[in-house]
Amino acid sequence: MVIQPAPIKEMTSRQRVLAALRREPVDRTPVCNPTSVATVELMDLVDAPFPHANRDPAAMARLAATSYTELGFDSVMPVFSIVQESSALGCSMQWEQKDNWPTVRMNEPIWKDLDDIRIPNDFLTHPDMVCVLDAIRLLRKELGDDVAIIGKTMGPWTLGYHCFGVEPFLLMSLDDPGRTMACLERMKEATVQFGLAQIDAGVDALTVPDHATGDLVSGEYYKRFLMDMHSEFVETIPVPLILHICGRTVDRMDYIARTGMAAFHFDSKNEPAESMEIVSDRISLIGNINNPETLFSKNPEDVRKEVIANLEAGVPLIGPECAIPLQTRIENLMEIPKTVRQWHNEHVHVH
Amino acid sequence: MAELSDIGNEFIRQEIEEYLERPEEIERNIELFARVRPAMQAIAAALIEGEDGEVDRLTKLALADGIEALEIMDDGLIAGMGIVGIKFREAMIFVPEVLACARAMKAGMKYIEPILSDSGVEPIAKVLMGTVKGDLHDIGKNLCIMMLRGSGFEVVDLGVDTSEDEFIDAIEEHKATILGMSALLTTTMPNMGKTIEALIDADVRDDVFVMVGGAPVTQEFADDMGADGYGKDALSCVSLAKKLAAQTA
Numbered sequence: 001m002v003i004q005p006a007p008i009k010e011m012t013s014r015q016r017v018l019a020a021l022r023r024e025p026v027d028r029t030p031v032c033n034p035t036s037v038a039t040v041e042l043m044d045l046v047d048a049p050f051p052h053a054n055r056d057p058a059a060m061a062r063l064a065a066t067s068y069t070e071l072g073f074d075s076v077m078p079v080f081s082i083v084q085e086s087s088a089l090g091c092s093m094q095w096e097q098k099d100n101w102p103t104v105r106m107n108e109p110i111w112k113d114l115d116d117i118r119i120p121n122d123f124l125t126h127p128d129m130v131c132v133l134d135a136i137r138l139l140r141k142e143l144g145d146d147v148a149i150i151g152k153t154m155g156p157w158t159l160g161y162h163c164f165g166v167e168p169f170l171l172m173s174l175d176d177p178g179r180t181m182a183c184l185e186r187m188k189e190a191t192v193q194f195g196l197a198q199i200d201a202g203v204d205a206l207t208v209p210d211h212a213t214g215d216l217v218s219g220e221y222y223k224r225f226l227m228d229m230h231s232e233f234v235e236t237i238p239v240p241l242i243l244h245i246c247g248r249t250v251d252r253m254d255y256i257a258r259t260g261m262a263a264f265h266f267d268s269k270n271e272p273a274e275s276m277e278i279v280s281d282r283i284s285l286i287g288n289i290n291n292p293e294t295l296f297s298k299n300p301e302d303v304r305k306e307v308i309a310n311l312e313a314g315v316p317l318i319g320p321e322c323a324i325p326l327q328t329r330i331e332n333l334m335e336i337p338k339t340v341r342q343w344h345n346e347h348v349h350v351h
Numbered sequence: 352m353a354e355l356s357d358i359g360n361e362f363i364r365q366e367i368e369e370y371l372e373r374p375e376e377i378e379r380n381i382e383l384f385a386r387v388r389p390a391m392q393a394i395a396a397a398l399i400e401g402e403d404g405e406v407d408r409l410t411k412l413a414l415a416d417g418i419e420a421l422e423i424m425d426d427g428l429i430a431g432m433g434i435v436g437i438k439f440r441e442a443m444i445f446v447p448e449v450l451a452c453a454r455a456m457k458a459g460m461k462y463i464e465p466i467l468s469d470s471g472v473e474p475i476a477k478v479l480m481g482t483v484k485g486d487l488h489d490i491g492k493n494l495c496i497m498m499l500r501g502s503g504f505e506v507v508d509l510g511v512d513t514s515e516d517e518f519i520d521a522i523e524e525h526k527a528t529i530l531g532m533s534a535l536l537t538t539t540m541p542n543m544g545k546t547i548e549a550l551i552d553a554d555v556r557d558d559v560f561v562m563v564g565g566a567p568v569t570q571e572f573a574d575d576m577g578a579d580g581y582g583k584d585a586l587s588c589v590s591l592a593k594k595l596a597a598q599t600a
Contacts, residue, residue, distance in 0.1 A: 101536060104487070106488075170447040171451065174401070217445050217446065221447075292566070296537050
């Protein structure tokens with residue numbers, strides 16, 4: 001922890017986010033959500049409702065921009081859900097309506113075994129993938145270099161759930177860990193391909209959701225199946241990577257911190273102070289304002305308390321714990337950057 | 352009062368010693384396993400280890416030896432799942448292991464169910480389980496179903512994305528005691544309340560107890576919606592179901 005003797009010159013949002021991801025000094029703690037801050041209210045504001053905003057680049061970019069233009073966050077992230085890759089791989093999709101998330105029909109798996117795994121030649125030119133790439137280009141054009149654009153590419157564990165089905169995939173991991181590892185090795189190609197394409201399109205960082213959550217699997221599972229692969233992503237995907245895993249993850253945070261990834265987006269089921277102690281200065285934490293109970297259900301003053309708890313724990317990037325509930329009120333979301341600014345005005349800069 | 356040393360199966364003794372911490376659970380399981388015959392302890396041990404092939408073999412052997420199907424289910428399969436549920440609740444095992452144990456349970460139950468059905472033995476109660484409209488996530492629901500079946504309930508799985516009408520039709524068709532609804536998303540959670548209202552409008556609300564669960568669901572939300580109970584995890588779901596079923600006994 002370095003106490004800055006003099007205030008740091010005011011940064012742009014983009015500079016602030018990238019500095020925090022590199023664990024360098026910042027003028028104030030950045031606010032971001034590496035998953036999604038899309039809400040029904042914001043959709044109405046810019047006429048970009050789901051499912052259209054998940055499938056049309058202009059609508060996607062318009063909705064993503066509201067994170068910066070309306071909410072005052074330091075980043076924008078156009079990939080609101082976690083389905084684009086699975087759509088391009090051939091999964092059966094349910095695109096839903098304005099007030100619900102698109103989902104993969106995981107009970108209609110497309111793969112049963114290692115030999116079934118195929119990354120199609122036209123993977124990156126699938127319309128749902130092109131939508132994301134075009135939206136990123138639009139955002140860069142519209143917002144310039146002032147705000148951080150964070151992309152998203154699904155990790156192989158999550159792709160396993162989508163393409164094999166959750167239960168078959170988890171049973172395979174127990175029955176045949178070697179075959180599971182081989183499957184992950186094949187599926188990771190999708191992660192890398194889409195990540196690199198988004199870098200070409202102009203992202204500053206990438207979120208890698210890979211749902212080896214403590215609600216489903218042990219911390220040792222993360223170490224066994226994913227830790228080395230995530231380290232490999234750091235070598236092969238040349239932007240700061242933000243790992244996202246929902247749920248209880250304290251038991252695997254030490255392993256996550258060893259990967260070399262820039263940041264870990266963590267869930268409210270994990271105490272900020274405890275999490276910070278485990279990861280120390282090896283990885284930046286992002287989070288971890290509770291979604292269903294606080295942002296969705298409560299009021300700005302409750303949001304404020306959680307933001308302050310995270311700031312006081314030293315969490316270097318503040319934001320919701322995951323993709324926010326679509327019916328979340330804007331006033332609750334705006335409270336996050338408002339509280340961060342006020343807190344910084346009242347405290348010495350300690351980073 | 353039975354003691355740990357009264358349990359002949361070494362694996363079961365170790366499971367109780369190593370994984371059970373609550374005094375009432377330790378006492379209950381020692382009493383149970385000290386009472387049941389060695390063949391049942393062996394079935395329970397194989398189930399806890401997720402050895403579906405072994406459970407299959409031992410169940411057939413027990414039936415061939417003249418042991419009653421109900422005893423095999425209660426003292427072997429359900430007894431084993433009881434330990435599995437505790438270990439899962441305490442995060443000593445995780446979903447892959449539970450899935451393997453559920454597979455082992457199923458391996459035994461495929462011989463037991465037809466016998467019990469033919470002899471008119473009733474389950475504890477019948478439960479309908481479904482994920483609400485718009486929600487395709489079912490791992491939580493499926494874990495609850497495994498635990499419910501593993502505890503002696505009959506469960507009708509309505510699947511995912513279940514509409515209000517589908518829930519109502521299922522209540523009318525199956526004459527279940529309990530309706531369980533799950534949701535993983537805050538966007539679909541409100542459909543639990545809408546379903547309960549639909550049950551009232553269809554005049555079937557009083558025909559079932561309604562229990563709810565899922566990651567974003569809370570006790571407060573369940574109460575506001577008019578549910579009869581909330582289960583925060585699979586084991587709580589079973590406890591709640593037993594409590595609700597007892598109200599109709």
